[in-house]
Amino acid sequence: MTLAQALQIVAKTDPGRVRSHNEDCVESRPDIGVVVLADGMGGYNAGEVASGMATTLIATGLAEAWNARALARLSRDESVALAERLVRDEIARANSAIFSAAQNDPQCNGMGTTLVTCLFYDDFLTVAHIGDSRLYRLRGDVLEQVTRDHSLLQEQIDSGLISKEDARLSHNKNLVTRALGIDETVEPEVHVHDIQPEDMYLLCSDGLNDMIEDGEIEMTLVALRSNPDLAAEQLVQAANDNGGRDNISVILVKVLKGFAVQRGWLARLKALFS
Amino acid sequence: MAKLILSVDGTVLREYGLSKERTTIGRKPHNDIQVDNLAVSGEHAAIITILNDSFVEDLNSTNGTLVNGKPIKKHFLQHNDVIEIGKHKLKYFNDQPAAAASADFEKTMIIRKTAPAPAPAPAAHAAPAAAVEASDTHTNLRSQASEGHAAMPDIPTVQTSASAPSTGAARDAAIQLLSGSAAGRSMDLVKNLTTIGKPGTQVAVITRRPAGFYITHVEGASFPSLNGVSIGAQAHQLNDHDLIEIAGVKMEFFFKP
Numbered sequence: 140m141t142l143a144q145a146l147q148i149v150a151k152t153d154p155g156r157v158r159s160h161n162e163d164c165v166e167s168r169p170d171i172g173v174v175v176l177a178d179g180m181g182g183y184n185a186g187e188v189a190s191g192m193a194t195t196l197i198a199t200g201l202a203e204a205w206n207a208r209a210l211a212r213l214s215r216d217e218s219v220a221l222a223e224r225l226v227r228d229e230i231a232r233a234n235s236a237i238f239s240a241a242q243n244d245p246q247c248n249g250m251g252t253t254l255v256t257c258l259f260y261d262d263f264l265t266v267a268h269i270g271d272s273r274l275y276r277l278r279g280d281v282l283e284q285v286t287r288d289h290s291l292l293q294e295q296i297d298s299g300l301i302s303k304e305d306a307r308l309s310h311n312k313n314l315v316t317r318a319l320g321i322d323e324t325v326e327p328e329v330h331v332h333d334i335q336p337e338d339m340y341l342l343c344s345d346g347l348n349d350m351i352e353d354g355e356i357e358m359t360l361v362a363l364r365s366n367p368d369l370a371a372e373q374l375v376q377a378a379n380d381n382g383g384r385d386n387i388s389v390i391l392v393k394v395l396k397g398f399a400v401q402r403g404w405l406a407r408l409k410a411l412f413s
Numbered sequence: 414m415a416k417l418i419l420s421v422d423g424t425v426l427r428e429y430g431l432s433k434e435r436t437t438i439g440r441k442p443h444n445d446i447q448v449d450n451l452a453v454s455g456e457h458a459a460i461i462t463i464l465n466d467s468f469v470e471d472l473n474s475t476n477g478t479l480v481n482g483k484p485i486k487k488h489f490l491q492h493n494d495v496i497e498i499g500k501h502k503l504k505y506f507n508d509q510p511a512a513a514a515s516a517d518f519e520k521t522m523i524i525r526k527t528a529p530a531p532a533p534a535p536a537a538h539a540a541p542a543a544a545v546e547a548s549d550t551h552t553n554l555r556s557q558a559s560e561g562h563a564a565m566p567d568i569p570t571v572q573t574s575a576s577a578p579s580t581g582a583a584r585d586a587a588i589q590l591l592s593g594s595a596a597g598r599s600m601d602l603v604k605n606l607t608t609i610g611k612p613g614t615q616v617a618v619i620t621r622r623p624a625g626f627y628i629t630h631v632e633g634a635s636f637p638s639l640n641g642v643s644i645g646a647q648a649h650q651l652n653d654h655d656l657i658e659i660a661g662v663k664m665e666f667f668f669k670p
Contacts, residue, residue: 180521251523271521291524295463305489310465310507314524321523345521355605362608362618365632373620377605380622385520 142172145398146259149371150174150390155346156383162186163344163388164252166194171205172259172398173198174390178272178344180318182241182250189252189320192237197256200229211400215261218400222258222265223329230254230267230319230327237320251318254327255286255342257392261400262334267327270315272388273348275356276332277339277364282357285332289317313345313385339364340392343374346385350378360391367391415467415490415507417460419446421500431467436460438498439472452476452499460490464524467507469496585669586626586651588619592663601669602626610637611660617644619651619666626651626666 148169154161162179164187177193179186204225210218241247253270266274271288287293291314295301301309319325339360348356355377363370371389378387415431429436429446438446439457448457454474461468467490471478479497480488488494496503588609589599600607602619608631610616615633619626629648630636636643637659639651655666 178521180523253521291464300463301466301468301489308489308491311463313521314464315521316524318523358604358606362606363631365612365616369618369629369631373606373618376620376622 141170142259142398143169145394145396146172147367147393147395148174148390149367150176150388151371151375152386152388153375153379153383155386156379158386160184160187161386162190163346163386164190164194165342165388165390166198167390168198168202171202173201173256174342174392175254175256176272176342176344176388176390177252177254177319178270178346178386178388179250179252181321182247185241185244185247185250186252188240188247189237189250192240193233193252193254193319196233196236197229197254200232201225201258204229210260211402214402215263215400218261219263219265219331222260222263223331226256226258226265226267226329227327230256230269230325234319234325235323238323241320249321251321253315253344254319257340257342259334259392259394259398262397264332264334264340265329266332267329269317269319269325269327271313272342272344275341275343275353277341277357277360278335278337280357280361282353282360284353285330286328288315289328290315312349334394334397336394336397338394339367340394341374342388342390342392344386344388346383346387347374347378347389349385350381350383350387364393367393415462415465415505417446417496417503417505419448420502420504431460431462434462436462438503446503448498448501450499450501453501457498458496465507466490467505469505474498583623586621586666587669588657588664588666590662590664591656593661609657609659609664615660617657617659620648624650628657628666 146169148167150165150167152161152163152165164177167174175194175197177190179190213221241250253272255268255272255274257274258265266285268274268286269289271290274285276283276285292306292309292311294316296303296306317325341360356374359373360370363373371391374389375387417429417431419426419429436446437444437456437459438448439455440449440453441455456472457474458469458471458478461470468487469478469480469490470487471485476499477484480494490505492505492507494505496505585601587599587601590596602621605621607619608616609619615635615637616631617628617637618631619628627648627650628639628644630644630646636645637657638644639649640656651666653668657664657666
């Protein structure tokens with residue numbers, strides 16, 4: 140069972156109905172189980188430069204570092220640790236690249252991007268995020284927000300200054316407290332989660348979750364889980380129907396079957412000859 | 414910047430911009446908004462402003478603070494809210510939606526903290542953030558038929574899922590089953606998505622959008638038909654009295670009068 144067979148991946152991005160440019164970027168590498176989503180900001184319409192650099196550099200960097208044969212020799216704990224290290228390294232590299240591009244080009248001064256990226260391997264998922272782009276998980280009929288926004292509003296909610304209901308009406312939305320490419324170094328938030336077959340993962344920019352409620356996202360994914368392509372299209376359409384005030388991006392990853400790594404002497408023997 | 418307009422007995426007295434993090438209201442002169450009236454406490458209330466949001470908080474005043482007629486302890490202010498302190502009124506203005514026309518509204522921006530950066534989050538932390546409440550109601554017509562009978566595989570399952578209020582079409586609509594043992598039953602299409610058919614065999618979705626209702630094939634080897642014609646993979650708008658055939662069952666789409 141290869142990763143490409145175990146995961147069904149759909150990625151869509153849409154400028155929405157208000158903005159002339161699309162500063163979001165999505166990228167997927169099904170063969171190595173990597174998906175990346177970025178929502179760019181700042182500069183003079185340079186957000187798309189930042190988000191484009193982020194998705195390309197991280198996806199390509201992980202593809203280059205990926206060595207299936209070497210990975211198969213590691214224990215699960217070692218794989219988990221390596222996955223996190225690889226992801227952090229590529230994010231750091233992308234951060235430096237975007238930061239220096241921003242310094243060198245006046246039109247790009249101050250540009251940055253949010254980021255959410257997932258690496259699927261051995262029945263676990265490594266997710267790294269910076270900013271307010273999100274990862275959700277649908278397991279059974281329940282949708283759960285996996286990442287916590289790096290935003291002013293989330294900090295206010297966490298410290299009890301504002302209730303979740305009032306937060307929906309806040310005028311302080313879209314103020315992120317962390318971004319990729321705006322400082323010399325950045326600290327992404329990285330977590331590891333176990334995966335079950337039939338799970339469906341949704342990465343999205345705030346252009347989606349600001350326009351439609353989590354309840355509607357859940358209903359859409361439950362109703363259309365047998366057709367992820369249609370589900371992604373429906374999510375984008377619903378966000379546009381509700382105003383489409385920002386760029387909308389979604390990546391759906393459906394886990395068709397488990398993709399645990401086979402370990403043991405026979406697997407190692409096979410690996411020697413592959 | 415948001416602002417408050419102070420008035421009494423319908424007469425406008427003064428306008429105050431909410432530029433500070435804390436704007437105090439009371440009878441004593443040191444307050445930012447001084448209201449010189451015996452019904453007002455020395456320190457009556459305060460407005461807390463965090464960037465574009467403001468809250469009004471009562472400071473344990475003698476006569477309390479009302480917002481839109483209701484007594485409050487702390488209230489998240491919305492455009493046009495009216496705060497009442499004694500006989501005085503403070504109307505809150507924060508007309509950001511007017512900025513929606515400009516492309517800057519909804520733009521993501523970075524906010525720098527002046528305080529030292531917080532400690533990095535611990536790695537490999539397995540617990541996900543708070544779960545979204547699952548809300549769904551499944552109306553299974555099969556179970557509405559008498560429970561003693563054997564399962565009837567030809568009856569399509571109509572599932573409507575609960576969700577936030579729909580943006581939907583101006584007119585209400587419903588579908589009525591014309592064949593099968595549940596013939597005659599009808600189902601209102603209130604939600605944004607209603608799936609019809611038999612999961613695993615043939616499923617379509619009817620979406621409710623501002624422009625109307627649309628049917629789209631979801632799964633199944635063959636497509637459902639609309640007025641006798643196979644719908645293919647595209648979405649089709651539904652018109653009054655359209656006939657849908659799916660999973661061997663006929664049904665009619667109609668707008669409610």
